[in-house]
Amino acid sequence: MTNLRTSALFAGIGGVELGLASSGHKAEFFCEFEPGAQAVLRERFPGVPLHGDVRTLQALPKGTELVTAGFPCQDLSQAGETRGISGERSGLVGEVFRLLRQSDVPHLLLENVPFMLQLDQGKAMRIIATALESMGYRWAYRVLDSRAFGLPQRRQRVFLFASKVCDPSQLLFQEDEGAPEDGDHKSEGGKACGFYWTEGVRGLGWAIDAVPTLKGGSTIGIPSPPAIWFPDGRIAKPDLRDAERLQGFRAGWTRPAESVARATHRWKLVGNAVSVPAARWVGKCITRKPRSLRGLPLPFDQYRSWPSSAFGSAEEGRFEVLASKWPKRVQGPSLEEFLNYPPEPLSLRAVTGFIERLSRGNLRYPEEFLRALKNHQESFAKEVVPA
């Protein structure tokens, strides 16, 4: 399947479509209702028609061969309320099904947070799989980690490919390098560590030689970047342009959003996006010659969390696949080497609040980390001492 004519729903800033374009799949239509994201799409994909609200979209453009849809995950993601798939916003996946039912689109690519697999004891996934099967799609999905593609960002997302003409299970699982053994636990020595300074009570988002998942929102209600503890003791936040690069975009990709929104809004757009190299990998997979699965597919209990990789169809049923989140192991630069722009030191207020939350919670972290935070806090006092 080459050069699929693509209609992108919930297109955001076009992470999926940018990745797919490397394999010749061309975005010919966008649906996205947020003005900042729209401004980015208009500038970065000039001439591609753009519709606003999916709920007012009458039909998909004729000739669409692939629909992409990273439907909003607020209701699904752990950070959001757990209202489930029938919540008002995630109910928007229903709009995708409405549009697909009216047309005869051969292929579909859905993207979402892995929490979707756990939600309501598999209910979200049962609804999605049942809807797809009733329309004659075979489907397969796999959780992918952005680090597998050389990005120093720990980010896991579910990619589900469905097709009426081919067997997606013969496409998505051909490659598997497996997660590195030292994965999340390799020693911190000499490596920058990412964390969420807005957290500190329930979790830290601790990531070694990587930033934690860039997010569209935060516990303090506004989009905010993570922070990094550098090996030389600095505590600082990455520049927005590096955040764009940590998602696989070029620096400045979201700048057009500033024509309609505040600069800080770009953090939200970046945090909501799909890592471009992960989408690029999926784009390549779907252009491959199908190859049948090695190993036996495993039946699984659909009334519990779903596995991190699976496939199914109305005829054959639903099966787990033992595939890792690391189809590749692209060796990228370390987090510190990756950053191109000077990071901004974490403010006194931010570090003070974070230390205070850490002291209330009972999280585990390296002792030197707390020392580094306190040194950072004290450095502000030193700054104001007159010479």
Ligand SMILES: C[S@@+](CC[C@H](N)C(=O)[O-])C[C@H]1O[C@@H](n2cnc3c(N)ncnc32)[C@H](O)[C@@H]1O
């Ligand atoms: C998770 S993001 C998708 C990100 C995208 N894949 C990317 O790489 O940037 C979901 C997007 O759906 C958009 N959205 C939410 N409700 C919508 C609606 N009713 N109609 C169109 N777009 C909507 C949001 O503005 C957001 O950009």
